[in-house]
Amino acid sequence: MIDTPTEVVVVGSGPGGANAAAALVEAGRRVTLLDVGNEDRHYEALIPPQSFIEIRRGDPAQHRYFLGDEFEGIPFGPVGTAAQLTPPRAYLTRSTRELLPIISDDFSPLQSLAVGGLAAAWGGVVGPFSAEDFEGLPFSFEEIRPHYAAVVRRIGVSGPTGDDLAPFYGPLDGMMPPAEIDGNAEAVLRRYARHRRRLNAAGFHLGRARLAMCTEDRPGRHAVQYRDMEFWADTDRSVYRPRWTLESLGGRSNFTYLPRRLVLSFEEPADGGVIVRMRHLDTGAVEQLGARALVLAAGTLGTARIVLRSLARYGARVPLLCNPYTYAPSINVPTLGAPLPDRRHSLCQLAGVLEADRDGGGLTHVQLYSYRSLLTFRLLPQSPLAFPEGLRVMQLLLPSLAILVIHHEDRPTGEKYCLLHRAAAGEEDPLEIRYTPSDEDRRRQDQNERRLLRHFRALGCWTVRRIRPGHAASLRYAGTFPATAEGRELTSDAHCRLRGTRHVYLADGSIFHRLPAKGLTFTLMACANRVGAHVAKVLA
Ligand SMILES: Cc1cc2nc3c(=O)[nH]c(=O)nc-3n(C[C@H](O)[C@H](O)[C@H](O)COP(=O)(O)OP(=O)(O)OC[C@H]3O[C@@H](n4cnc5c(N)ncnc54)[C@H](O)[C@@H]3O)c2cc1C
Numbered sequence: 001m002i003d004t005p006t007e008v009v010v011v012g013s014g015p016g017g018a019n020a021a022a023a024l025v026e027a028g029r030r031v032t033l034l035d036v037g038n039e040d041r042h043y044e045a046l047i048p049p050q051s052f053i054e055i056r057r058g059d060p061a062q063h064r065y066f067l068g069d070e071f072e073g074i075p076f077g078p079v080g081t082a083a084q085l086t087p088p089r090a091y092l093t094r095s096t097r098e099l100l101p102i103i104s105d106d107f108s109p110l111q112s113l114a115v116g117g118l119a120a121a122w123g124g125v126v127g128p129f130s131a132e133d134f135e136g137l138p139f140s141f142e143e144i145r146p147h148y149a150a151v152v153r154r155i156g157v158s159g160p161t162g163d164d165l166a167p168f169y170g171p172l173d174g175m176m177p178p179a180e181i182d183g184n185a186e187a188v189l190r191r192y193a194r195h196r197r198r199l200n201a202a203g204f205h206l207g208r209a210r211l212a213m214c215t216e217d218r219p220g221r222h223a224v225q226y227r228d229m230e231f232w233a234d235t236d237r238s239v240y241r242p243r244w245t246l247e248s249l250g251g252r253s254n255f256t257y258l259p260r261r262l263v264l265s266f267e268e269p270a271d272g273g274v275i276v277r278m279r280h281l282d283t284g285a286v287e288q289l290g291a292r293a294l295v296l297a298a299g300t301l302g303t304a305r306i307v308l309r310s311l312a313r314y315g316a317r318v319p320l321l322c323n324p325y326t327y328a329p330s331i332n333v334p335t336l337g338a339p340l341p342d343r344r345h346s347l348c349q350l351a352g353v354l355e356a357d358r359d360g361g362g363l364t365h366v367q368l369y370s371y372r373s374l375l376t377f378r379l380l381p382q383s384p385l386a387f388p389e390g391l392r393v394m395q396l397l398l399p400s401l402a403i404l405v406i407h408h409e410d411r412p413t414g415e416k417y418c419l420l421h422r423a424a425a426g427e428e429d430p431l432e433i434r435y436t437p438s439d440e441d442r443r444r445q446d447q448n449e450r451r452l453l454r455h456f457r458a459l460g461c462w463t464v465r466r467i468r469p470g471h472a473a474s475l476r477y478a479g480t481f482p483a484t485a486e487g488r489e490l491t492s493d494a495h496c497r498l499r500g501t502r503h504v505y506l507a508d509g510s511i512f513h514r515l516p517a518k519g520l521t522f523t524l525m526a527c528a529n530r531v532g533a534h535v536a537k538v539l540a
Pocket of ligand 1: 014017113116126127300508519
């Protein structure tokens with residue numbers, strides 16, 4: 001038994017675990033956070049705090065992080081799940097193949113055992129759920145609203161208020177002013193203003209993105225410095241990473257962070273509390289830690305493994321959701337030939353919403369990115385031209401390239417699920433995933449994408465092609481133990497407590513019964529904060 005005085009064990013340091021832990025620690029509970037906690041000790045120190053252009057012009061060692069010391073940053077084959085992961089961020093997926101095995105023909109998820117989980121590389125797009133998005137959950141937008149505000153204060157969110165997207169996101173208190181947008185986005189927004197009335201009538205709405213990125217200094221972090229290096233480094237610490245939260249908790253006497261622990265299972269002894277079993281990854285020793293409550297935030301798939309193993313539900317199917325996702329590289333024609341200023345950030349510039357037509361389905365969300373710092377060579381495998389011609393054409397078009405990233409909502413069906421298999425001795429239990437969208441879903445998504453791209457054409461953006469990088473590629477996973485009002489097994493209750501347990505709570509994507517297209521991570525953090533606040537109150 002590990003000898004750390006603990007009231008609550010939190011598993012996982014991603015957005016869910018970090019925010020649940022923060023709420024518990026702030027409420028005075030003694031918390032131990034168990035994590036595998038992989039880090040990058042190789043590339044971070046190599047990247048100077050300079051802009052992309054300064055680095056390209058001046059750093060003789062830039063090939064080391066742009067291409068990777070093993071040239072691991074050069075993509076071969078089709079665009080896949082990990083397309084955005086640059087060499088300095090590749091540690092995110094380290095050891096997941098061995099420790100978190102997946103069996104699937106049609107779903108290749110990105111899993112992370114890093115400090116900060118997937119959010120060590122996330123793009124920071126914040127899409128608060130509206131009151132309608134909470135329908136069917138046993139808690140409402142109004143119950144989550146103070147937790148949204150707590151998360152905004154903790155992580156720093158910038159964005160506009162009262163724009164065309166506000167009705168789809170609900171009110172969000174405490175944001176910093178929106179980030180500057182680049183010339184590409186400005187041109188699109190100007191055209192949108194001209195055609196706004198007609199586009200709105202057709203169900204299309206556009207605005208600046210809400211981002212988990214500081215536009216004002218705050219303790220330990222800087223306002224964004226517009227260096228266009230966000231895919232490579234966190235030199236200005238403006239984009240939220242869960243490790244900033246861990247750093248701030250690290251100074252508190254009631255918080256302990258224990259990395260290198262792979263949590264295996266939990267049990268609830270008859271005399272009370274919870275015992276968590278884990279393996280120390282350096283020594284191989286199996287350890288135990290007792291607490292009064294357990295908060296699982298190992299990511300949707302990681303938590304599914306721990307729950308199904310602990311409840312001995314090998315072979316039980318649980319639902320799985322993941323936003324369907326399409327990229328559409330487009331040429332922003334009115335900006336052809338325009339200069340490309342150095343000052344910019346690399347994250348999402350504009351966000352848009354397409355309302356469902358009378359054919360039904362939920363909202364479709366789109367994000368507009370410019371393309372530069374991910375480097376031209378990554379695009380070349382997508383070009384129909386031979387390498388030298390392709391490179392020349394790409395270099396000319398690059399300043400006017402707008403990447404439209406389209407997300408669709410997802411709902412559970414009997415054809416999207418996962419189940420845990422018992423492994424042979426000495427191996428890890430594999431999670432089998434089946435994800436087959438219906439023909440009707442595919443048809444509707446295709447139709448909505450065509451509608452959306454027609455609107456972008458009216459804004460000057462001509463789509464070159466549509467790329468579907470695979471079912472798991474949106475990197476947003478959810479829905480395994482949904483919070484429901486009715487007491488079905490393998491679900492969670494209104495406080496996100498796993499049914500059939502007394503003290504085990506869920507603080508990641510597991511609890512969502514459907515996935516709106518807008519991205520779950522910000523709401524996941526608010527729900528995790530609420531779980532932390534609730535558990536703290538129960539223990540008090
Ligand atoms: C490139 C990229 C861009 C993205 N952009 C966006 C975006 O713009 N907007 C958005 O809403 N979402 C985005 N996402 C998705 C977002 O990152 C995830 O939704 C979010 O990180 C999920 O948080 P989580 O805490 O549930 O799990 P994770 O982030 O997966 O964290 C899981 C944590 O659990 C730990 N863990 C797992 N298993 C165990 C175990 N058995 N024992 C101990 N510890 C364990 C891991 O070490 C990790 O710390 C993006 C993701 C990526 C990769």
